[in-house]
Amino acid sequence: MMSIIETLGVWSWFIAGVVLTIAEVFAPGAFLLWLGLAAFLVGIVSLLIDWGWQAQFIAFAVFAVAAVPLYRRIGRQPDDASDHTFLNRRTEALVGRVFTLETPIVNGFGTVRIDDTVWRVQGPDSPGGGKVKVVRADGATLTVAPE
Structure with a gap:
């Protein structure tokens, strides 16, 4: 050899x-x-x-x-973490965004349309068509506050 x-x-x-x-x-x-x-x-x-x-x-x-x-x-330079921040927590990406109520919030619950999906929201009673801001995401329910 x-x-x-x-x-x-x-x-x-x-x-x-x-x-x-x-x-x-x-x-x-x-x-x-x-x-x-x-x-x-x-x-x-x-x-x-x-x-x-x-x-x-x-x-x-x-x-x-x-x-x-x-x-x-x-x-081994780390990937840019901002690309995948909400990869497995997509609802958290909605926090801080403002949406229009699709149905009024009555007895603490209503809905908003986000893109092609209707989301259940909870918060203080508000009329339909009003603007709300997402303050927390908990599973499939978004907690909102009047904007």
Whole structure:
């Protein structure tokens, strides 16, 4: 095995980089990608510097270890949380919005139309057609206050 690596020389690092990068496709997790990039980097440096295989393996180890904090900094940037703020709590996105009552609030309950859905609302008695502001969302019932 060592004789094959020695005969390939610098190209063995590029081959290792390609193999690790392809392996990343079959075992995703972005870990093998960084090892592949470390192998490519050792290959590029080996084109410029004539050094022994021991030094190359040490350089590969150093680049691989250095890739971990680089991956944490670059590869795992958090998604913009504002895109999915109300993903599983969609009714909470209605809090603070103003709507027109479809039916009057009588005995504490009425309805509003929001887009293509009629929502049950609770709040102080108000005439139909009046403006109300959603102050709280509790399941499928919205608590409103006169606007």
